Structures are given as structure tokens and as C-alpha cells.
Amino acid sequence: MRCCGTFILLFAVFSGVGSAIFAADSGTKATFQKKNSDPECQLTEKRVDDLVHSALDAIAIPNVTSEKVRAKFKELLDEYFAVEEIGTFVLGRHNKDLGGTRRSDFLKHFRNMLVHVYSSKFSEYKNANVTISNSKKNGQRVMVYSVIAIPGKEEVNVVWHLKSINGKWMITDVNIQNIGMRKTQNRDICGRIGQVGMDKFLKELQEKYGE
Numbered sequence: 001m002r003c004c005g006t007f008i009l010l011f012a013v014f015s016g017v018g019s020a021i022f023a024a025d026s027g028t029k030a031t032f033q034k035k036n037s038d039p040e041c042q043l044t045e046k047r048v049d050d051l052v053h054s055a056l057d058a059i060a061i062p063n064v065t066s067e068k069v070r071a072k073f074k075e076l077l078d079e080y081f082a083v084e085e086i087g088t089f090v091l092g093r094h095n096k097d098l099g100g101t102r103r104s105d106f107l108k109h110f111r112n113m114l115v116h117v118y119s120s121k122f123s124e125y126k127n128a129n130v131t132i133s134n135s136k137k138n139g140q141r142v143m144v145y146s147v148i149a150i151p152g153k154e155e156v157n158v159v160w161h162l163k164s165i166n167g168k169w170m171i172t173d174v175n176i177q178n179i180g181m182r183k184t185q186n187r188d189i190c191g192r193i194g195q196v197g198m199d200k201f202l203k204e205l206q207e208k209y210g211e
Contacts, residue, residue: 036136047144070116087110090190141172143159
């Protein structure tokens with residue numbers, strides 16, 4: 001069992017549960033212990049554990065700038081999250097309206113949106129205790145279970161969904177208290193497209209998150 005000083009949970013902010021990216025200061029503990037003997041489950045547990053410690057390293061640097069934090073977030077997104085699959089899901093029926101460069105532009109700006117939103121939430125939660133508790137196979141996917149305990153608040157159950165893509169286990173969804181990130185973003189993004197249309201939505205996304 002390993003304990004460490006800082007932990008952040010990525011991909012909770014759109015779940016509707018208390019602005020829910022969890023970051024912590026030196027009082028935080030992240031606990032990892034393999035719970036499943038299945039080799040693929042152990043690999044996915046290790047992937048989540050690696051993400052935890054990579055995020056830890058990013059925020060543990062004294063006086064780290066927001067630019068460096070965002071740069072690290074981009075690396076973590078590309079390394080651990082299936083951004084293209086997530087982006088395809090959140091577009092839902094509107095996928096048919098995007099092709100070629102417009103689709104590439106959407107995915108680029110969607111990725112930037114995730115980076116900006118999540119990196120700005122780093123310091124909202126402190127002194128959290130995080131435990132990776134179990135994992136379970138579900139067909140070709142694996143779910144890794146973790147529990148977030150924040151002093152003075154109820155524990156939060158977080159489930160990471162992973163899928164093997166090109167030989168690497170990637171996170172395709174995160175559920176917090178049974179609220180899925182992908183479905184929530186699908187509702188919000190499709191709702192906005194329904195209000196203003198695809199062209200204006202893409203323009204808004206580019207204006208706010210284009211680089």
C-alpha cells in the first residue's frame with residue numbers, strides 16, 4: 001500500500017457534483033492497493049495510479065504557474081484519456097454534421113476546453129484522502145473504483161472507465177456518484193448546439209478555447 005501527499009481527480013467538473021475536480025495540498029493521501037488478480041484489471045489499476053502520481057507531480061512543484069499546470073494537463077489528457085472517443089460521444093447525433101477539418105478543429109478546441117476548465121479547478125478541494133479500492137471487467141472494458149474522502153463532507157465514489165485502444169488502456173469516462181461525465185457533456189454540448197446551431201457553437205468554442 002502506497003501513501004502520497006497530493007492527489008487530483010480529473011474529469012469531474014461536468015458531473016454536477018460540487019464543482020468536482022478534487023485537488024489537495026500536502027495533507028492529502030492517495031492510497032493504492034491491487035484488489036483484482038486479473039492481469040487486465042491490474043493493468044488498469046496501475047494506469048489510474050500512474051495518472052494520480054503524474055497529477056501529483058504537476059501540482060507539488062512550489063509556485064508552479066498556471067501555464068505549466070495547463071501544459072501538464074495537456075500531456076495527461078493525451079496520455080491517459082481517449083479524447084477523440086469522448087468528443088465523438090458528447091457530439092451525439094451531431095457527429096454527422098462534422099467532417100474533415102471541422103471535426104479536427106472541434107476535437108482540438110474540445111481538448112483545450114477540458115484543459116482550461118480542469119486546470120482552473122486545481123485548488124478547490126484540499127485535504128482529501130483518495131483510495132483506489134477495486135476494479136472489475138465489463139466485456140472489453142474495465143472499471144476502476146476509487147473513493148474520495150474530504151474532511152467534513154460525505155465520501156464520494158468515483159468510477160474510472162477504461163478501454164484498450166491501440167494496445168494502451170485509456171480512460172473513456174468517469175462516473176461520480178453515478179453521474180457520468182460523458183453523458184453530462186453530451187447533454188450540455190448538444191443543448192447548446194440546439195440553441196445556436198453548429199456553426200455558431202464552433203465559433204464560440206474557437207473564440208474561447210482556440211490557440
